[in-house]
Amino acid sequence: MYTGKIRQILLITDGCSNQGDDPIAMAALAKEQGITVNVIGVMEQDVIDEKGMTEIEGIALSGGGVSQIVYAQQLSHTVQMVTRKAMNQTIQGVVNSQLQQILGRSQTMEDLPPEKRGEVMEVVDELGETVELEVLILVDTSASMKHKLPTVKEALLDLSLSLNARTGENQFSVYVFPGKKNDVEKLLDWTPKLQSLTNVFSQLSIGGITPTGPALRTALSSFNQKQSLRSRLSRDDESYFEESM
C-alpha cells in the first residue's frame, strides 16, 4: 500500500511573470522531484491576457498539475477543488502504476471492466482520505493583485477547513512574491493550520515585478529543507527504536 505523502505547490496569480527563471521550466523541475504544481489564475472584471493564460496552462502542464481561471468571487470553492482534484490525480497515478505492476504493463484503470473499477476506486477514495498532504501556497502580490488579497486569504482559510476535515494529516506553508527584500518571502512556515494567516497578509508591500520563476524555485527548496529535517528526525527515531529493542 502507498504510504508516501503528496506534495503540491499551489500558485495563485493574475498574469504573466516578468523576471528571472522561466516558471514553466521550474514547474518541470518540481515535477521531477515528485512535487505537483497547480495554478489558479484570478480574474477581476478584466480578462487575463493571452500570454498570461498560456503561461498559467504551461506551468500546470509541465508541473503535472491542474490549472483553472476564475473570477475572484469564486476563488474559495476553486482553491479547494483544484487542490483536491490534483491530489486525486496523483493518487490515481500511483494506483495506476501499482495496477501495472500487478496486471502487466499496459493495464490502467480504464482497461478494467466497469465492475472492477469500482473496487479500485474505493482504494483511491480511501487514500484520498488518509494520505498525508503538503501544500505550499505561493501568492502573487504584485500591484494588480492588491485588492484581490482579502479574497485570497479567505480562500486559503476555506482550504484549510476543507482539508482538515480529512483523517490524513496536512501541512501548509505560505510564500508571497515579490517580497520586501527578496524575490520571495515566507509568510508562514509549515503548519497544520492556516488560521494563523489572518494578520500577516495586511503587512504586505506590493511591488511591480512578478518573479514567478524564482518564486517557484524557492518553494522547491523549502520542500527539500523540510525533507532533510524530516529524515534527520526519523533517523533519530529509528536509532531510538533500535536501542529500546
Add this chain to the structure above:
Amino acid sequence: MMMNHTLKSQCKVGPGTIISGKWHANKYTVIKELGFGANGVVYLAKHKNTQVALKMSDNGMSITSEVNVLKSFAKVQGSPLGPSLLDVDDWKSNRGTISFYVMEYIQGPDLLSFLQKKGRSWTTVLFLQLLSDLDKLHENGWVFGDLKPENLIVTGPPPKIRCIDVGGTTIQGRAIKEFTEFYDRGYWGLGSRRAEPSYDLFAAAMIMISTAYPKRFTKTTGGVSQLRKAIQQKPELLRFEKVILKALQGHYTNAKQMRADLLDQMVDKRISDPPLPPIKATSPASSQNSVKNAKASQPMTRQTYRKKRKKSGWKEFLLIAVILGILYAWYTFNKLL
C-alpha cells in the same frame, strides 16, 4: 470556468447521437441535454422505448465514484432518495473513450419551481419526506453532501421528493466530497466539512431558507446572526424559526429529531384533539401564534436554567469556603499547640 468549458465540449453530443457501450453493448439514443455540472453532462436518452438519464464525463474517476454510491444505495431497502442505476459502460467516440452510466429518469420540476407553482402548503410535507429519506441514508453510513434545491426533484403524482445528483455523497466520518457554498456550514462558519448527519441537516435548513429567498443572498457577517435575521425578515420562515436555527447550529444529531420537531410545528396548538392534517395548518393566524409561543418559551427556559446554574454556583462557593475555613482553623489550632 475553463475546466467546465473544456469538459462540456468534450462530452457534448447532439440529439440523435447513438451511444453504444463497449462492455455491455447496450445502445442509447440521445434525446436532449438535461443539464451539466462540474463532473459531467446528463442527457435524456432512449433505450428500447424507455426513457433513461445518461451521465457522461471525461473523468472516469467521478463516474466510477458515483456508480459506487448508486450501487450502495440499491442495497438500502426502500430508500428511493437517489435514482436507481441501470448500466455502466464506456463509449468509444471519435473523440476518445468516455465513461458513462445510465440511471432511471426522474421527471418533474425542481423543488423551488414546484413550491412556486403549488403553493407553500407543500413545503412541510416535502421536507418531512426529505428528512425521513435522509435518515435512512444516514443510518446506512452515508451523508448526502451536496444537498441543494437544484438537486431535488418533485415527482408524482402523488408528489414525492427525490435527489438526482449523488456526486457529493460521502461515507460518514470522511471529508465532504462536493458542496455548494450557500448550503455548506463551513462557508457560514458554523461547522466542519466532515461528513456527519448534522452536515446534511444544516443544508436542509438552508434549503428551507432558500424557499423564501429563491435568489439566495450573499454572506456579509456570516454566522448564525446573519441567518437569523434572514429568517426573521420572512413571515413564512418565522413559523419554522426554532427548527431551522437548531439545525443551523448543529443541535440535531439525526434527521429523526429534526423531523419530529418539524412535525410538531405543524400540529395546531389550540385544537389538540384530533390533530389537523399538515396542509390545513398554514393559516397566517396560527403561524403567528406558534411563533409567539416559541419566542415566549425559549428565553423563559434559558433564564430558569441560568438561575439554576447561579444557585448551584453559590452552593459550591459556600461549601468550598466552609471547608477551607475548617482546614485553616485546624491548621492554626495545631500550630498554636
